[in-house]
Amino acid sequence: MQFWFEFASTYSYPAALRVEALARRHGVPLEWKAFLLGPIFQAQGWNDSPFNLFPVQGRYMWRDLERICADLELPFRRPDRFPQHSVLAARIACRFASEPWLPDFVRAVFRANFAEDRDIAQPEVLEQCLNRLDLPGAELLQQAQSPESKALLRAQTERAVALGIFGAPTFIVGDELFWGNDRLEAALAWATRRLA
Amino acid sequence: MQFWFEFASTYSYPAALRVEALARRHGVPLEWKAFLLGPIFQAQGWNDSPFNLFPVQGRYMWRDLERICADLELPFRRPDRFPQHSVLAARIACRFASEPWLPDFVRAVFRANFAEDRDIAQPEVLEQCLNRLDLPGAELLQQAQSPESKALLRAQTERAVALGIFGAPTFIVGDELFWGNDRLEAALAWATRRLA
Numbered sequence: 001m002q003f004w005f006e007f008a009s010t011y012s013y014p015a016a017l018r019v020e021a022l023a024r025r026h027g028v029p030l031e032w033k034a035f036l037l038g039p040i041f042q043a044q045g046w047n048d049s050p051f052n053l054f055p056v057q058g059r060y061m062w063r064d065l066e067r068i069c070a071d072l073e074l075p076f077r078r079p080d081r082f083p084q085h086s087v088l089a090a091r092i093a094c095r096f097a098s099e100p101w102l103p104d105f106v107r108a109v110f111r112a113n114f115a116e117d118r119d120i121a122q123p124e125v126l127e128q129c130l131n132r133l134d135l136p137g138a139e140l141l142q143q144a145q146s147p148e149s150k151a152l153l154r155a156q157t158e159r160a161v162a163l164g165i166f167g168a169p170t171f172i173v174g175d176e177l178f179w180g181n182d183r184l185e186a187a188l189a190w191a192t193r194r195l196a
Numbered sequence: 197m198q199f200w201f202e203f204a205s206t207y208s209y210p211a212a213l214r215v216e217a218l219a220r221r222h223g224v225p226l227e228w229k230a231f232l233l234g235p236i237f238q239a240q241g242w243n244d245s246p247f248n249l250f251p252v253q254g255r256y257m258w259r260d261l262e263r264i265c266a267d268l269e270l271p272f273r274r275p276d277r278f279p280q281h282s283v284l285a286a287r288i289a290c291r292f293a294s295e296p297w298l299p300d301f302v303r304a305v306f307r308a309n310f311a312e313d314r315d316i317a318q319p320e321v322l323e324q325c326l327n328r329l330d331l332p333g334a335e336l337l338q339q340a341q342s343p344e345s346k347a348l349l350r351a352q353t354e355r356a357v358a359l360g361i362f363g364a365p366t367f368i369v370g371d372e373l374f375w376g377n378d379r380l381e382a383a384l385a386w387a388t389r390r391l392a
Contacts, residue, residue: 054240056362060375166252179256182378
């Protein structure tokens with residue numbers, strides 16, 4: 001199962017925090033796929049998150065997310081800025097997608113955004129997330145800023161569009177696309193049936 | 197629990213077909229609230245369903261709905277016209293909201309739209325739905341077209357906007373709003389906690 005996520009996406013937060021444990025419990029192999037929603041929204045004529053463009057939906061989403069996090073016993077604090085600039089975090093997650101520490105890094109960044117209200121656009125915040133995993137944060141950050149790393153994320157976002165992805169999180173199992181944190185269980189059930 | 201639905205809304209179909217049995221199982225009293233999404237979408241600058249305006253989302257929605265109906269063992273056939281004109285059906289459901297036959301009528305109309313691909317804008321189709329419940333279809337249809345009935349539905353749609361409703365189905369429990377067929381279980385859990 002592929003897990004497509006965007007660090008600035010609200011519903012990607014609970015999904016990112018629970019996807020690995022659930023996939024493991026179902027025996028479903030997991031691929032982490034960071035991408036950017038910005039270019040996808042822009043192609044649709046939106047210059048901001050739909051949750052900001054349509055305030056009634058936005059108000060509902062924040063309350064819904066609060067309830068979901070309470071149910072899952074996940075810490076949640078509504079960030080002051082939304083959406084946050086996620087391109088640097090996404091470049092790191094895309095460049096180091098196969099590293100064993102990647103899931104821990106992804107969770108740390110989501111917690112920084114949605115539980116600690118820290119600004120994940122700041123390199124220092126990401127460097128700290130890496131350092132706390134006993135990784136050479138400054139060095140990895142520099143690698144994630146190389147032209148090759150930038151190209152990797154651009155290509156991955158283009159791949160998302162080609163796959164029909166329009167929001168985050170999205171789970172892909174074979175040719176089937178499941179959109180939203182609330183579709184994680186359905187995606188896993190689909191993957192389990194395919195494996196059987 | 198209030199169940200706010202729109203006859204033309206795709207995700208209202210599985211919700212309408214399962215809400216009564218689930219609410220009863222949880223001991224949660226249910227109110228059926230028909231309303232129109234058209235005026236709400238128009239106020240947002242949309243002159244059509246967002247599933248038509250944003251075709252990538254639309255394509256996903258039809259596949260998602262197909263999978264959901266398969267899981268629930270509900271018959272499903274993608275209608276030729278979408279969205280269908282639902283104002284007459286909604287006037288009936290609004291005018292006769294407290295009648296004991298209302299839930300059966302609502303389910304029959306949703307099946308006509310999403311399982312039988314019949315045109316629910318046609319008075320004959322609605323009359324047939326009523327007649328099959330041993331009701332005087334022609335007479336009820338006439339009553340539903342009275343100025344008072346039209347005003348009832350307009351007022352109910354304005355009430356929906358005032359409550360912060362922006363899509364269908366929506367479940368309301370106290371001050372809490374739950375949007376989407378996939379939030380029915382969460383709404384019932386909330387209602388059950390309130391009753392306890």
